Amino acid sequence: MIPEEATLEERILAGLDDEQRLVATTLNGPVCVLAGAGTGKTRAITHRIAYGVHSGVYNPQRLLAVTFTARAAAEMRTRLRDLGVGSVQARTFHAAALRQLQFFWPQAVGGELPNLLEHKAATITEAARRLRLNTDRATVRDLAAEIEWAKVSMLTPENYAQQAQHRGSPAGFDLVTMARVFQSYEDLKTDRNFIDFEDVLLITVGILQEDPRVAAAVREQYRHFVVDEYQDVSPLQQRLLDLWLGGRDELCVVGDASQTIYSFTGASSRHLLDFGRRYPQAELIKLVRDYRSTPQVVQLANKLLAARRPAGAGADAAWSQPLQLIAQRSEGPAPSFVECADDEAEAATVAARIRELIDSGVQPAEMAVLFRTNGQSEAYEQALSAAGIGYQLRGGERFFARKEVRDAILSLRAASRVDNTYHEGQSPTLPQQVRDVLASLGYSEQAPNGGGAVRERWESLAALVALADELSGSRGAAFALPDFVSELQERAAAQHAPTVQGVTLASLHSAKGLEWDAVFLVGLSEGLMPISFADDAEGVDEERRLLYVGITRAREYLSLSWSLSRTPGGRANRKPSRFLDGLRPGSTETGRSSATRSAAARATRKPPAVCRVCGSALSTGAERKIGRCSNCPASYEEATFEALREWRLEEARSAQLPAFMIFTDATLIAVAETKPASLEELASVAGVGPSKLERYGEAVLQVLQED
Structure with a gap:
């Protein structure tokens, strides 16, 4: 209990553990925070910002907090607002750079800023057709990913083929052809006066490097920087950060190298790992108290990383010593390991267990099924539908794009412009106003029976009602309907969706930053985890980190499952993932060849050079x-x-x-x-x-x- 006479600063620091408090009170940089999964890093850095502002060390208009997704930035802004420092800017790298570019373009370049190309697919398709290359949707997606990787790695079409030798055959094309597609795409953008999101960073970097006046103005505006998820910084983002700093060291970075899972996009944990070398005077703080997961889940996560074995100089240099998490929650159930005959049986088993948890009181929105590739979701969609269990597919239709949500926001906006009072003269509470407005769209306190479109529509409206309840409680009685509408508009722009009642189906990559009471990690067989094209030791290490991220999403219930065959009655030729060796009952760490030897064998495997029948040399x-x-x-x-x-x-x-x-x-x-x-x-x-x-x-x- 916080004493009534406590100062504002004391109230901000209340409830932080010793390490979090050290983060919050170490206000001058450089500071490096190594924060394990579930250790309250966002809480620590938002309280650091709030403490710095309220104590007068920071000017809120001169501090920039940067993170990697619009959703994370919106969540940070919400927390800062609740701490009384809503004027602090919290943005993604792209959003911060775009704002600067829009402001400085007229004086640095002249004229109007080119239009922003929000989606690459159509332009890349046309660029490929100009070269008479046939592409399908999957190929276009792969081409877009490769172009994005090249640009955040600060490569150009001219030097791409030389610098990307380790990339294999992106989208099935050789590197020279890929470079030609890259050049064709850039030419099309130039012809049509477009820039893409990577150009926003590249052009901002160029202006800051070449125009001392702009660089000086930006450095005068921003004196302190906080960077979250620093393990995901790309070379281009690091270059932009360096230019913002201009040689200063008022920088606090937060990250966990064991959660580096986006190397394929150009992200590198090297910047985090080398922070101490770059800033020898830096304060290093480790957050290892895990408040999210039970000791059983934390122990499994620790064991997974500890089981990694030496894999050669290059891979070992890229692998950092993991943080040893210490669970703070009370005991929970042991993680379950489930082997099924085939994919269909695995999905049915998971659905049955989810039904048991729902019947025991666990909310569907507090459960998730996580898989390695999006193609695995169909079996679980069918199994959950057959069991009468609602679900939401993360990465599917966006919440704020749903018709009922758009209609709800329009109705709420209209209601906020009129006098909403009861006949007796007393103003209704915000939650009651939201319920009254949404009732006209079909919302009721009682959920409809059955599933289908009616149930999905109700769940969307119920999510808005729940959000109104939550914000009314955290923001106080002064938070009125116009404020709620503004909040919804901001969240829609950031795709910061409220919680929808339904089991989440998501890929492991898209689950980063989220958490649930119960998590089902499915399809954990060789070829899927690690994925078959993780063909070197570093690739296998990243797959291990990806599974670690999946495990640490669970608060209490954790299930790990795999199947022996793809289809019912098929050959049982699958094996459980090597990462489960030593973790699942009855297995040992030495029961199979190491990940490194297996990966190295695949990486060095060559097509046969002699006939397997007669032994003659093969000539074509x-x-x-x-x-x-x-x-x-x-x-x-x-x-x-x-x-x-x-x-x-x-x-x-x-x-x-x-x-x-x-x-x-x-x-x-x-x-x-x-x-x-x-x-x-x-x-x-x-x-x-x-x-x-x-x-x-x-x-x-x-x-x-x-x-």
Whole structure:
């Protein structure tokens, strides 16, 4: 209990543990906070900002807090507002740079700022067509990701091919072709006076480097910086941060190298790990008290990272010593490890367990099913629907894009402009006003029976009501309906959606920064976790960190499951993930080859150079793909080859591509002859690269199983 006579500063610091309090009271930089999952890092840094402002050390208009997603920035602004420092700016790198660019463009460049290209897909598709390259939706997505990686790594079309040798074949194209697509995309943007989000950072960096007046103005405006999720900084973002600082050290960074899971986008934990070398005088503070998860969940997370073994100089240098989390919650149930016969049985088992938890009182919104790839969601959508359990697909339709939500905001805005009073003259509370307005759109205190569109509509409206209850409690009686409408508009812009009653289905990557009472980690078999195209030791390490992120999303209940076969009645050729060795009952850490040796073996595997039948040297690309010379008899079954060709034809028609761009005949022959039984085995077939493996691998294995 906080004494009534406590000062404002004391009230801000109340409730922080010793390490969090040290963060909050260390107001001058440089400061590096290593914060493990669930240790209250956002609480520590927002209280640091509030304490600094209220104690007079910080001018709120001259402090910039930076994070990596619009949702996280919106959450930080909400917390700062609740602490009485709502004037502090909390933005993403892109939002902060765009605001500066809009202000300084007229004086630094002249004229109007080019239009912002919010979506790349159409422009990239046209850029590829100019080069007479056929693309489908998945290919365009891969091309966009590669261009974004190149730009945040500060590469240009001219030096991309030379600097991206380690990237393999992005989107199935060689590096020279990829560079041509990159150049074509840049030319199209220039012709149409567009810039993309990466250009916002690049141009801002260029102006700050070249115009001393602009640089001086920005450095005068911002004296103190706080950067959250610092392990996810890209080289381009780090360069921008350096220019903002201008050689000063009033910087507080917060991160956890064990949660680095976006290396494929250009993020690097090196900036976090090397912070002490760059700033030898920096204050280093570690947050290791985990307030989120039970001791059982925390122990499993610690064991997963501790099980990692040396993997060579390069990988070991990139791997940091993990923080040893210390659980602060009371005991909970032990994590469960579930082996199922096939994917369908796994989904049904998960749905049944979710039903048990709902019946025991756990809210559906406090449960999540997390998987490695988005393609795994369908089985769980079907299983939950069959069980009558509502769900929301994270990464699907955005909350604020739903028709009922748009209608609700319009109605609330209209209501906020009129005098909402009861006949007896007393003003209703905000929650009651929101309920009254949304009642006209179908909201009721009692949820409708059944599921479907009616239930989904009610859940959307109920989420708005719950948000009104929450904000009314935290902001006080002065928080009125116009304030609530403004809050909704800000959240819509940041896609900071309220909680919807339904089980969350999400990929492990999209679950970062979230937490639930119960988490189901599914599909934990070799080839999916780690993913088959994690073909070197560093890639496998990142997959281990990704599973760690998944585990640490759980507060109390944690289930880890895998299946032995893809389809009912199929061959049981799958194995549980190597990461579960030593964690699941009956397994040991030495029960299988190390992740490093396995990854290295895949990385160095070469297509056969001699015929597997007669031993003669193979002279053509087609022979090397098949693995035998053209004079030796074929060893595949004609029915298998025809089944693969029929599948390829259907896939080509669906994607409107030539059949050979799916797989060549030589590759199909090699598949038919080797009959791979897993994604890992399929990856060893010449002509099956990482992109095609992810896009078509499961379908090819299905054809082979059905044959």
